[in-house]
Structure formats: structure tokens, C-alpha cells
Amino acid sequence: MEAFSDGVFAIAITLLVLDLIVPEGGEKHVGSALLREWPIFLAYVVSFASIGVAWLSHSTMTEYVERADSILLRLNLLLLLFVSLLPFPTHVVANFLHNENAERVGVTVYGINLLLISACTSALWHYAVSEQLVRGDVRDEEVRVITRKLDPSLLSYGIAIGIGLLAPKLAVGIYLAIALFILIPFRAIGRWLRRKR
Amino acid sequence: MEAFSDGVFAIAITLLVLDLIVPEGGEKHVGSALLREWPIFLAYVVSFASIGVAWLSHSTMTEYVERADSILLRLNLLLLLFVSLLPFPTHVVANFLHNENAERVGVTVYGINLLLISACTSALWHYAVSEQLVRGDVRDEEVRVITRKLDPSLLSYGIAIGIGLLAPKLAVGIYLAIALFILIPFRAIGRWLRRKR
Amino acid sequence: MEAFSDGVFAIAITLLVLDLIVPEGGEKHVGSALLREWPIFLAYVVSFASIGVAWLSHSTMTEYVERADSILLRLNLLLLLFVSLLPFPTHVVANFLHNENAERVGVTVYGINLLLISACTSALWHYAVSEQLVRGDVRDEEVRVITRKLDPSLLSYGIAIGIGLLAPKLAVGIYLAIALFILIPFRAIGRWLRRKR
Amino acid sequence: MEAFSDGVFAIAITLLVLDLIVPEGGEKHVGSALLREWPIFLAYVVSFASIGVAWLSHSTMTEYVERADSILLRLNLLLLLFVSLLPFPTHVVANFLHNENAERVGVTVYGINLLLISACTSALWHYAVSEQLVRGDVRDEEVRVITRKLDPSLLSYGIAIGIGLLAPKLAVGIYLAIALFILIPFRAIGRWLRRKR
Numbered sequence A, B, C, D: 001m002e003a004f005s006d007g008v009f010a011i012a013i014t015l016l017v018l019d020l021i022v023p024e025g026g027e028k029h030v031g032s033a034l035l036r037e038w039p040i041f042l043a044y045v046v047s048f049a050s051i052g053v054a055w056l057s058h059s060t061m062t063e064y065v066e067r068a069d070s071i072l073l074r075l076n077l078l079l080l081l082f083v084s085l086l087p088f089p090t091h092v093v094a095n096f097l098h099n100e101n102a103e104r105v106g107v108t109v110y111g112i113n114l115l116l117i118s119a120c121t122s123a124l125w126h127y128a129v130s131e132q133l134v135r136g137d138v139r140d141e142e143v144r145v146i147t148r149k150l151d152p153s154l155l156s157y158g159i160a161i162g163i164g165l166l167a168p169k170l171a172v173g174i175y176l177a178i179a180l181f182i183l184i185p186f187r188a189i190g191r192w193l194r195r196k197r
Helices: A002-019 A030-036 A038-064 A070-085 A087-096 A100-130 A140-166 A168-183 A186-196 B002-019 B030-036 B038-064 B070-085 B087-096 B100-130 B140-166 B168-183 B186-196 C002-019 C030-036 C038-064 C070-085 C087-096 C100-130 C140-166 C168-183 C186-196 D002-019 D030-036 D038-064 D070-085 D087-096 D100-130 D140-166 D168-183 D186-196
Strands: none
Touching: A002 A038, A002 A070, A002 A087, A002 B002, A002 D002, A002 D070, A002 D087, A030 D087, A030 D100, A038 A070, A038 A087, A038 A100, A038 A140, A038 A168, A038 D070, A070 A087, A070 A100, A070 B002, A070 B038, A070 B186, A087 A100, A087 B030, A100 A140, A100 A168, A100 B030, A140 A168, A186 D070, B002 B038, B002 B070, B002 B087, B002 C002, B038 B070, B038 B087, B038 B100, B038 B140, B038 B168, B070 B087, B070 B100, B070 C002, B070 C038, B070 C186, B087 B100, B087 C002, B087 C030, B100 B140, B100 B168, B100 C030, B140 B168, C002 C038, C002 C070, C002 C087, C002 D002, C038 C070, C038 C087, C038 C100, C038 C140, C038 C168, C070 C087, C070 C100, C070 D002, C070 D038, C070 D186, C087 C100, C087 D002, C087 D030, C100 C140, C100 C168, C100 D030, C140 C168, D002 D038, D002 D070, D002 D087, D038 D070, D038 D087, D038 D100, D038 D140, D038 D168, D070 D087, D070 D100, D087 D100, D100 D140, D100 D168, D140 D168
């Protein structure tokens, strides 16, 4: 299960690069052509960070889960469905971030995809815990730490989707903030800084 | 053999996303443009579920098979040929599901591809069993359970191809039903529900 | 080294599907449109079989090789360069098999790519043997069997490139024949048939 | 961490082939059409060699690093971001190497991407060393050898970016030279030649 999942995560995260549009060979001002495409680069970074977060959660979970039953395998496949789908709404958002009228739809579809990835990850973990598929030597405290990390992001995606209906561009910023908030290990950096001082 | 096969499955299942067509940047009604493309999304889900099923069977098999001889390696390569080919007929079906005249051909090619994946999986398993490549500690009962799962799907794909000649859209529905029928672990869910009550 | 190489082989073999051209949505006679594209499908099968052969040789070798020194790692990278390049000449050949004038160039470039894959595989093996990187428990006889398999294919690719200058289509047939000749395990099938009788 | 990273490296290096442009089916002089596209092939080789170098450094490091903490995992993700991004500036450079005016921008963006890959690799290693994540049985001498390999390439990319502002084509040549200089194991080849004599 792990090799296959790691493969899907790795491919989905790398396929995102195909969404970046290379300026035409005849273009005179390449620099400004690239800068004009900033929404595409923003969408690229948000999606890369979001898949990165999903992979980090997934690999923490597979480290703690001892064995997979048939339901867990299927939940995992559902998670991979939404992960491998993400390059699609990423492209839609990038295409429409200059188009006031349509970006609302694109950003909402994008947010729902992120929410579904997050929901599947949570479901996977809660199922594994409730079915005692987690390794015996993992302390209850550690289990609770992971649970406390997974569930709030579900809520924040829900709120961001709501905001996206009113202010799509703001929602993209929030999606980036959520991913960075999970990605940047504030506590570890704090400890590291204290030790260096 | 396993790492390479897992890689091919993971890539084939993730490449499917490239078939989804992103609406043009000038499009006003993105929402309805996306909804109008439902056959592409249906084809995406059917193919994702079918490759998911093939991967599940394959990983169960490689877990039970102890060693691979030269014939098994080649049968496996043939299976991977048809798995990695699936994004092609998926795209053909998606392109023609609005076109009464041509969809028959597309759906038939698609069904034959699914049948060939299923046939290679069955052949791989029957060969491994008959050549005693299966681990010694696997009980005969377990072997029979797997055989009983593999062979009927072969038959159902055959029937669905026949139906597809008369009613292509129905056949696509049947392909989805077959995949979901194998994917959804009814018994495990039943047991889980009974335990929860 | 193995995981990375297996990854490149798996991706190169799966990317070939992107070369297959899906008929336009407006096309009336999909069946005949697909049949007219037979050279693309032929090129697909030849390339799939050739990468399959290269992977089989490579995985046999990595099984026998105990450790990798810095030169072996670089030779391996060179092999992967030519493996991951193959989808390109495949596409060129497919594009020009209807075009008498140009197919000679395409088929020659394709043949040179196959020759280079074969040459790198041979070089990798000869280097590993001469530098005693092969596992100590592998008998000299086994080493010679592999060498005897690798070197003739190098020669046959050389001859086929020469033939391709005169009769390009014939050369493509020969490339398929070479790959199938290595892929089909005649001896193992013979033994299997004798045992079944 | 290793399987996922190896996957991203393998996919990024193989996706480069999609940047190679296949001549149109109607083209009469395929040979010269292919030759005219030499900048694309040069960019392909430079990028392949650069990702190859990054992978070699990365796999040496992961061999020496015993365990990954949360900061190391994130630094690794940042490295993978820049690795998986490389096919994009590769394409930009290839598109503009015939266009005097615009190639400066393309080559600079390309160089910055290479510099960032190199910088992340260095940061990863320095962090692992300073946090004692390196295996205990690795001698200090070995650690210094790796450090001495990583840091100079950072400097040479910096200089090459500067040169690229004045002479873009020369900078592409320097990027190739840097990659080949790291890839070609001069000392190992020297030893090998001495032994053969």
C-alpha cells in the first residue's frame, strides 16, 4: 500500500508542472509574460504545498498503522483519487483567476477538492484508530496529537470554501496559509532557534 | 517486480487526470461548462476504479506469490501493457459519449481493454497456482477464495461488451458497477456495522 | 539505485500512451480512424516491448550486482537517459510511417536509441563483472548466460539500423521481432508444455 | 521519505522528454528539422544531467542520514519543489534560444532554479550534520568530503547566473559543464585506467 500511495503522491505533485504555461517563442517580453502569469504560479505553489501536506500526514499515518484491512485499503484509494485529481482544479483556477465572473466556480471546485483530501485523510486515521490497526507500542498521547492536527484543517477548509464564494482570491490565499501553517514546523524551529542562541 | 509494477499502476492511474479537459479561459459559464463534460468525469471515475481494482488484485497476488519465474514476469509485463494503455480508450470514450454514432466503437474498445486487464490478472494467478509459485503457508481455502473473486469479473466484462454493442451508455454504467462491486467490501462493512451496533 | 531506476523505467513505459492520438470528437468513422493509425499502435507496442526487455535485463543485473561504485551509478544514469528518451523517437516514427520520404530518418533515429539502450545495458554488465561488483555466490556459468543474452542483441540492433536505411518499415518489424524474441521465454514455455503433456 | 523523493526525481527527469517537440507529419526534411531544434536537445541534456546530479547528492545524503526530523522533511519538500519545477524553465530556455532578446530572461530563470536546487541540497546536508541526524558510524572525514562537494557547486551556479546576464548561450554551456564535472567521476576513472594498464 505504501509504495503505491507514495507513487501516486509523487506523480500528482510532479504533474502540476505541466499546468505552467510556457510563453510562445515569438513573445518579445518574456519577463513580463511570466510575471503576468502569477496566478498560475500561485496555484502551483498552493497545490504543491497542499499535496505535500497530504503526503506528510499520510506517511506519518502509515508509519503508525501496523496492518491494513480491506476497508482501509479502499479509503486509501479514495484519498488517492482526490489527490491525483488535484492538478485538474489547479488548472481551472489558474485559467480563471483573471476572469472575475468565473473564478468563483473554479476556486470553489478547488476548495472542495482540498476539503475531500483532508476529509479522506481524517477518515483513514479515525478508522485505523477505532479498528485498532495502529501499532501497539504507540502511546495514546501520540494518537491524540495526530488527531488534533488532522481535524482542525478540515474545519478551516470548510470555512475557506464559504469565504471563496464571496472573495475567491482571498480563499486561494487562505488555502496557501493553511498549507504553510501545517508545513512550517513552528515549534521545531522555535526549539532549534533556542538551542542555537 | 513489485516496485516496477506498483510504479506502472500508480502512473497509469494518475495520468488519467490529463484526459480531463479544462474549460477555455474565455468561457463565461464555467460551472455549466464543467457539468456539460460529465461523460469525461464518468469515464475518469470508471477508469480510476478499474485500475484500482486491478491494483488491489495484483497486490493481493504478489503478497501470496513467493517467487517469479520467467513466464510469470512476462505475463506481468503483458498485464502492465494493458493497464498503461487504459488512459487511451478512456479518452476515446470521453470524446464520443455525446456522439451516438461513434460511441459504440469507443465503448467496445474500452470494454476489451478492461477485459484484457482482467484476463491477464486471472492468467497470472492461475499460472502461479499451477506452478506452485504460491507461498507454502497459504491454505488451499485462501487460494480458492481469490480464484472465486477473479474469474467471475472476467465473465461480467464479456457480457458487458455484448450489451455495449446495443446500448453503449449502459455498458459504461455496468463497468462502473463491476468496479464498485469489487471495490466496496460489503462483507467487511457488514461486519463493521454489526460490531458498531 | 534500484528504486530510482525502476521509477524511470515505469514512467517511460507508461508515458508512451500519451503518444497515441485520440480521434477528434467530430469524427464519424471512429473505427476506421483508429485502424488508419496502425503505425502509431505498432510503434507503441515495439517501444513498450523494448523498454520491457531493458527493464528485465536491468532487474536481472541489479539482482546479481552486490554494490554500486561511482562509475556504475553514472553508467546507469546514462542508460536511464536513453530509456527516458525513447518516447520521443517513438512519436517521430509514428508521425512519419505514412510519409515515405521522411520515415527513413525517423526509423534510423529510433534504431540508434534502441542500440544505445542495449549498449549501455551491456556496458553496465561488463563493467560490473570486470570490477567484481557481482555477488560472490553467483556462479561463473550464470554470469556467462547473461553475457550471452546481452551481446547478441547489440549486434542485431546494429544490423537492423543498416536494413532500416533501405527498408524503414521492415526495420520496425525487426525491432519488434528482437524484443519479442527476448521477451518470449521459449525454453521455459517448452519445458512447461512438456510437463503438461 | 526516500521512496517519495526517489519517485519525484524519477518523474521530473522523465517528464523532460515531453518538452522535445516532434516535427509535424507534413515536414519534408525531418533530419534537418530535428537538427534545427538543437537548443531543445541541449536543454534536455543539461536538465537531465542536473537532476541526475541532484539525485546522486540526495541519495548519498539519505544513505548517511539516519533519521529525519520535521524540519528535514520540510527542507526535503522544498528541494523537491524546485526539482519538479525544472521542466518548466527548461522549456522556456528551449523556446527562446533562437530569440536573442528573450533568451537572457529564460536562461536567468533557469539558472536560478538550478541554484535553488543546489542551495536546498546544501541546506539539507548542513542541517543534518549540525543536528546529528547523520549515522554515528560515518567518519568526520567522509562528512567533510561531501560538504566539500556540495558547496562549490553553489558558488559556480552563482557565477554562471552572472555570466548569463551578458552571454546567455555561454551560461547554458557552463551549466552543462558543472553537471558533467560533478557527474564524471574523474578520480574513479583515473584509478580504473591505472589498474587496467
